[in-house]
Amino acid sequence: MATIDRTRRAFSIDETVALLAHTPATLDALLRGLPDSWIAANEGDKTWSPFDVIGHLIHGERTDWIPRARIILEHGEGRAFDRFDRFAQFAVSKDRPLSDLLDEFAALRRQNLEDLKALKLTESDLDRRGRHPELGVVTLRQLLSTWVAHDLDHIVQVSRVLARQYSDEVGPWRAYLRIISGQQG
């Protein structure tokens, strides 16, 4: 009997859409209604709080994923993507409650997934190439895969920021908590 490799999946557009559709509700369930001090928590210096991350995700919906997919489909490698502003969220989010940001992220994601489905991408579309200003040649398939992993990376970040607030309070259990000790499993 063949052993199934459970560590990798080949790209699937349907599975990608399913995963992307789950992110707004996941972050909403994790964050909405938490005390403000937890929403504003960070890991020191210029690290991001959960609040900052939601602003970053909103900016990505507006300027990164679908706009870059369209650049690939319309211009191929002939036009590099616009650079992504990793600090735009501080303007996007200023003085707004988290609940507003969560609602906006959910609405933008819904619309972007509609737009993605409307593109009716074929396998050969997914092989089309674009040009990233730093990484060089990338494919549409790689862009959409990255969208999924990027969402999950920020769910990790938000969870880690929250958990580390109790770094001192957990006492001896620190040794068992990879999220606090910094070890990856």
Place this chain on the structure above:
Amino acid sequence: MATIDRTRRAFSIDETVALLAHTPATLDALLRGLPDSWIAANEGDKTWSPFDVIGHLIHGERTDWIPRARIILEHGEGRAFDRFDRFAQFAVSKDRPLSDLLDEFAALRRQNLEDLKALKLTESDLDRRGRHPELGVVTLRQLLSTWVAHDLDHIVQVSRVLARQYSDEVGPWRAYLRIISGQQG
């Protein structure tokens, strides 16, 4: 003006309950309805899948957090906690659909938070000491803080397992994705 330290929070029972109450809905939003192959995904060898993690959390609700809190309150350091079985979930979950496990986890967590509130813990209760079979003396405050961090650690794990399924598909973006490259930020 004093700088506020946003990297640590002192333990608060109300905030702890708020955080613990968010976990079942977060994992539900992340996982319910995903294709089976993603639910069964892992990081190789004996690493856990999202499915395995939910079984582990169920077993924790049954045998770890509240039962250990009661041992501290009733026996103090006089009686060590029972050892936690880190493999019990394979029996708990066998042949059950994920939706069942998510429902059971949510119901157990709800009941456990009711039980926790009913204990009406005072500050001096939180200082009470118990004995962990490996870590030695721990306090009730440390146990409850660990419950929070443990939830978040498993949200991190599930998110990481999912993201890494596309480790190859993201191509050059791998360099930017800490969740795949393994670097912690």
